[in-house]
Amino acid sequence: MSDLGFSFSLSQLWQIAGGQLILIFAGLILIFVDLWLTTDEESDHVATMGWLTALSFLVALWYLVYREWPLNEVVLAGVFSAEKFSVFVSAVVLVAGIFASLLSIGYMRNNGMFRGEYFVLLLFAVYGTIAMLQAVDLLMIFIALEVMSLSVYTLAAFLKDSRKSQEGALKYFLLGSFGSAFFLFGLALIYGVTGTVNITKIAQILSVGPFEHPVVLVALAMLMAGLFFKMSLVPFHMWAPDVYEGSPSIITAYMATAVKAGAFGVFLKLMSVAFTPILSLSGQPDFQSTVNLAALAVYWKPVLWWLALLTMFVGNLVAVSQQNVKRMLAYSSIAHAGYMALGLLAANSEGRMAVLFYLVVYTIMNFGAFGVLFLIDGKEGKAQTLEDYRGLGYRYPTLSFLMSLFLVSMAGLPPTAGFIGKFYLFAAAIKQGYFLLAALGVMTCVIACYYYLRVIWKFYMEEPAREVVAGNISFTTMGVLICLALGIMYFGILPEGLVRVANVAQQSLAMVF
Amino acid sequence: MATLTHYIILSSILFGIGAIGFVSRRNALILFMSAELMLNSVNLMLVAFSYFRADIAGQVMVIFVFAVAAAEVAVGLAILITLFRHVREVDVTKFNILKW
Numbered sequence: 279m280s281d282l283g284f285s286f287s288l289s290q291l292w293q294i295a296g297g298q299l300i301l302i303f304a305g306l307i308l309i310f311v312d313l314w315l316t317t318d319e320e321s322d323h324v325a326t327m328g329w330l331t332a333l334s335f336l337v338a339l340w341y342l343v344y345r346e347w348p349l350n351e352v353v354l355a356g357v358f359s360a361e362k363f364s365v366f367v368s369a370v371v372l373v374a375g376i377f378a379s380l381l382s383i384g385y386m387r388n389n390g391m392f393r394g395e396y397f398v399l400l401l402f403a404v405y406g407t408i409a410m411l412q413a414v415d416l417l418m419i420f421i422a423l424e425v426m427s428l429s430v431y432t433l434a435a436f437l438k439d440s441r442k443s444q445e446g447a448l449k450y451f452l453l454g455s456f457g458s459a460f461f462l463f464g465l466a467l468i469y470g471v472t473g474t475v476n477i478t479k480i481a482q483i484l485s486v487g488p489f490e491h492p493v494v495l496v497a498l499a500m501l502m503a504g505l506f507f508k509m510s511l512v513p514f515h516m517w518a519p520d521v522y523e524g525s526p527s528i529i530t531a532y533m534a535t536a537v538k539a540g541a542f543g544v545f546l547k548l549m550s551v552a553f554t555p556i557l558s559l560s561g562q563p564d565f566q567s568t569v570n571l572a573a574l575a576v577y578w579k580p581v582l583w584w585l586a587l588l589t590m591f592v593g594n595l596v597a598v599s600q601q602n603v604k605r606m607l608a609y610s611s612i613a614h615a616g617y618m619a620l621g622l623l624a625a626n627s628e629g630r631m632a633v634l635f636y637l638v639v640y641t642i643m644n645f646g647a648f649g650v651l652f653l654i655d656g657k658e659g660k661a662q663t664l665e666d667y668r669g670l671g672y673r674y675p676t677l678s679f680l681m682s683l684f685l686v687s688m689a690g691l692p693p694t695a696g697f698i699g700k701f702y703l704f705a706a707a708i709k710q711g712y713f714l715l716a717a718l719g720v721m722t723c724v725i726a727c728y729y730y731l732r733v734i735w736k737f738y739m740e741e742p743a744r745e746v747v748a749g750n751i752s753f754t755t756m757g758v759l760i761c762l763a764l765g766i767m768y769f770g771i772l773p774e775g776l777v778r779v780a781n782v783a784q785q786s787l788a789m790v791f
Numbered sequence: 792m793a794t795l796t797h798y799i800i801l802s803s804i805l806f807g808i809g810a811i812g813f814v815s816r817r818n819a820l821i822l823f824m825s826a827e828l829m830l831n832s833v834n835l836m837l838v839a840f841s842y843f844r845a846d847i848a849g850q851v852m853v854i855f856v857f858a859v860a861a862a863e864v865a866v867g868l869a870i871l872i873t874l875f876r877h878v879r880e881v882d883v884t885k886f887n888i889l890k891w
Contacts, residue, residue, distance in 0.1 A: 424859045444874035459829035470840040
């Protein structure tokens, strides 16, 4: 039984994978634009590239929202699907890409790093993430995962003169390829047992066949381990703090949000379609014998329970001891992955909705925090410690206010979007009966408040230790930061719209069949 | 006569050797090789499954894995070289300015 006998028309390809095609073409064109574009000022060159990249993302986003979102028939040749779930997460990734490309213009100016290929790599990274989300074929997921990872490894190593950046990138590369080898091993085992790598066919074969076969369980564990590396759940997180600290700040924000969003999206899709428990629990099985498959939940849920707990505790506790704000945010983003794991664990419709909602909110606040961080930094690594942040509230009132807002949202205090997002995640976990885990999770949130609010304390309550000169704040950068701040407030006060959309998105997982 | 089980055991052992090599060795280049060994053990398994199931798809996947492995090495070695310019060392325990 071969899945490789494709039969599809070009128009169908455009319809379902149009967003990806737009990004591929944009990437290929931008390589030549970078080559041929001659400007007097290097910074103009970078600005042009940045805006063109943001424009490509915008076009792809438009295509996804207006063309792919309303689609009813969704699967293309058993390789790609355009159901609302993956369109939603892809849209989050694209929005992250827009923020990243616009903020990168300011970042490059401040650091004197004028490199056009940076934006091309960013395009391909976003392309890889979207292809991975839309894939319904394990092999395609693996290839797209590698396209994404290889672009991001390179971006992480972009500060050539910084040893930290190179060191972080090498660690990321080594552990990343280790993780994807596990994913591939799981893929091979699944192929051996079921004879297919299409996730819907896997589900159908497993539902009638020996789904508790030890080989299936090993394969499940391997596939999960591979994705846990990308999601940076403890104990698969060893690379994360180093890479997040060493990389250019904007890339750090991108890795912490879009790459993670991709991994969470794929995990949800894989678990709800190929290893079905989620669908059967929500009462929407689209094919028979799904109930049999819920048996697999017995195996992966306890593992995820412990990982969620460990991730929340390790992330938050280690963040407390950090003196470097960038590294502190790195640990905090590990902790946020732990909160989102709660939603995966709940695995009901509320849980999936909460994860989608949190991905949006988390993307916004993380980009905001790293956006302010790189501005205060001036030049990468110059002013990243807590001591440097002392008394900045009076010197840079706008930047400090924005940073405080983003940190309050990350801490999960009302009326920001971070509070609403956490509320939905914990509510979903409690509804599914994970009382102890939810209680312990809320406890870690309290720990988290300490280190977030400590930064705000430094801003406003202490005298400056030394002269800190923030980098040049361009109109674009400020505009993006203000949009992010408004987004945080908007989703904090009026979350209903996003909740509704996320709900529609999570229901669509059943359509993949 | 070699059966499917033999191939699965052989490739699992190779994968295990790769994984153990990856966590126990200190030379970054050996780590690369270990990761490659892991990928290639999977290739062996895919070909074996493909052969015994009489399904060509598995062998096609191997080609994709080759391509991915080659791309991975290209990027990995490039990063190692830029790091080597700073550190003059391939021992991963010396890459330690980032910790806790």
